[in-house]
Amino acid sequence: MNPPKIDRLIRSQRKTVALIIRPDGSLEVRAPLRLPKKEILEWVASKSNWIEKHRQQVLQIQAEKAQAVSRSLQNGDLLYVMGKTYPLRVIKTQTQTLRLEKTRLVMSSDLLPHAKTALQKFLTELLNLTLAVRFSIFTEQIGKQPARVRISKARTRWGSCSSNGTIAINWRLSMAPLEILDYIIVHELVHLKHPNHSRAFWAEVARILPDYKARKQWLKQYAAWLTLERINDQPLPPYHPAVK
Numbered sequence: 001m002n003p004p005k006i007d008r009l010i011r012s013q014r015k016t017v018a019l020i021i022r023p024d025g026s027l028e029v030r031a032p033l034r035l036p037k038k039e040i041l042e043w044v045a046s047k048s049n050w051i052e053k054h055r056q057q058v059l060q061i062q063a064e065k066a067q068a069v070s071r072s073l074q075n076g077d078l079l080y081v082m083g084k085t086y087p088l089r090v091i092k093t094q095t096q097t098l099r100l101e102k103t104r105l106v107m108s109s110d111l112l113p114h115a116k117t118a119l120q121k122f123l124t125e126l127l128n129l130t131l132a133v134r135f136s137i138f139t140e141q142i143g144k145q146p147a148r149v150r151i152s153k154a155r156t157r158w159g160s161c162s163s164n165g166t167i168a169i170n171w172r173l174s175m176a177p178l179e180i181l182d183y184i185i186v187h188e189l190v191h192l193k194h195p196n197h198s199r200a201f202w203a204e205v206a207r208i209l210p211d212y213k214a215r216k217q218w219l220k221q222y223a224a225w226l227t228l229e230r231i232n233d234q235p236l237p238p239y240h241p242a243v244k
């Protein structure tokens with residue numbers, strides 16, 4: 001590997017050498033006034049791996065930030081609906097339209113300025129219908145009824161089960177494959193029996209979904225894809241059951 005190029009060297013009354021990766025990925029080195037240049041270069045060279053790793057991280061964060069602020073949805077962007085990938089097709093119509101067709105999600109151009117709000121509403125309604133069906137299947141298998149089911153907009157939690165028996169399901173699961181939504185539903189329903197993550201809790205989850213670990217793993221791996229804040233250019237990976 002070539003030694004890293006120093007973009008900026010700042011000498012001051014300091015006693016040690018410091019490396020700083022700037023937001024644009026450039027390398028700034030701060031060094032004591034009289035430390036020979038050769039020593040600085042050697043030291044920087046010895047940190048090549050660290051510098052490269054951090055440079056990649058900094059550049060990736062900047063790229064994601066830039067994408068998030070500069071761009072709203074547009075024709076051709078990929079959207080995920082219940083685990084399937086649909087390109088957004090923007091059309092001109094007299095009336096506001098948002099509908100799912102076999103191979104695409106059609107939206108009228110006048111909805112485009114509010115595309116994310118409209119899509120979130122659309123996906124939440126779809127999830128609402130789906131939840132009714134899925135809960136009826138699993139409440140029967142588990143033998144517990146939630147007092148209430150609601151859809152949440154939590155930033156980080158996929159589901160929750162409160163002590164009064166209310167189960168909350170995150171609206172972003174409307175983008176995930178059904179197997180993944182089912183895992184969260186089962187997880188929260190089993191909490192009505194075991195309000196903890198004990199051995200008995202996981203045994204009950206495994207009784208209903210023998211492949212729950214793979215579902216959990218999928219969700220962990222693709223959590224960041226399940227958002228409208230991301231510009232998608234790849235189809236959402238399907239869930240492959242580990243156990244039939």
Ligand SMILES: [Zn+2]
Nearest residue numbers: 187191196197
């Ligand atoms: Zn839990």
